[in-house]
Amino acid sequence: EDQVTQSPEALRLQEGESSSLNCSYTVSGLRGLFWYRQDPGKGPEFLFTLYSAGEEKEKERLKATLTKKESFLHITAPKPEDSATYLCAVQAEGGSYIPTFGRGTSLIVHP
């Protein structure tokens, strides 16, 4: 059974204080790993897809990286508007390609 564990559950940062969120996964064969951002009262918003170990994707202050066992979402010099819950999901090879989601990391950035 595919498993996704995100840590920490919650993270508080000061504006400008860089940090990383972790997504550890167990899957028989990885087809893709997705990162989403979810704001309160809204649906998850797609950020990145990573397909193979060593791959990196960047968007503004966010950079996602992937190894064979985990992915990191690095946040450089965060701003209060980066406050949100960040969700990770994995998609296994074969089968129905249904993504399995982690519980998310709730990030609060204080001004």
Next chain:
Amino acid sequence: DAGVIQSPRHEVTEMGQEVTLRCKPISGHNSLFWYRQTMMRGLELLIYFNNNVPIDDSGMPEDRFSAKMPNASFSTLKIQPSEPRDSAVYFCASSFSAREAFFGQGTRLTVV
């Protein structure tokens, strides 16, 4: 494209009543997912359609829940009869060829 559209945004109903949630996926997408999100359990997959055909409904809690996709541009999730434990936010998401899924804004369901 306007993205995935869900209706209603909020629904308050009495226990025992029938509830129908609606979803219009992104045009051209061939996969559709219904998820339920609660604080306790996070985001749970209820059912997955591919090319309008239900492929995996193992997440549907019980027979009170049913979902249909009569065509590529519309899906419904029905709960009959509703119970207080069904209170949650229900999301519909669509994707193309098993790539990243795009979510709607969700329906917040409260059963009293």
